[in-house]
Amino acid sequence: MEWLLDGLLVLALVVTAVAALWSRNLFRAVVVFIAFGVLMAVAWVRLQAPDIALAEAAIGAGLTGVLLLDAVSHLASKRPRVQKQEGGSR
Template sequence: MVEWLLDGLLVLALVVTAAAALWSAELFRAVVVFIAFGVLMAVAWVRLRAPDIALAEAAIGAGLTGVLLLDAVSHLGGKRRRAHKPGDGRQ
């Protein structure tokens, strides 16, 4: 019973972090939530008894990709994402 509760909470946390990363208005916050999603995904792979995939997810998904995205955000200066609106003069 406790295992089912843990798995349910893990799935809920994965869905919430994925939605938060997608709908975040600030780039830095979106990247941090994406890293948290990668860590949770690694835990999910451990629960599925796939430690090799969990290590790859933690190293590549949360670690390397997270660092590269944080570096990209720092080069952008923390600018907010804005949707392109027709006729606003931006290309």
């Protein structure tokens, strides 16, 4: 039964890693990256390394995730807005 849990954990890690890399939406990529960090912390717990799991959860998912979300919000506010032109070309 433990091998099934470990297999699902590995599959979830691979899926979230691929989803974070291939996502075209930056916000979605950061959220998936945070989910990857949480899953990685669970993997470290399964490997009986609680100190590394705590560091991964705090730094990998927590601090890095917050910093990346802040960076995405700054990018979104700096992006120029495309205005629609009325009528034909001038």
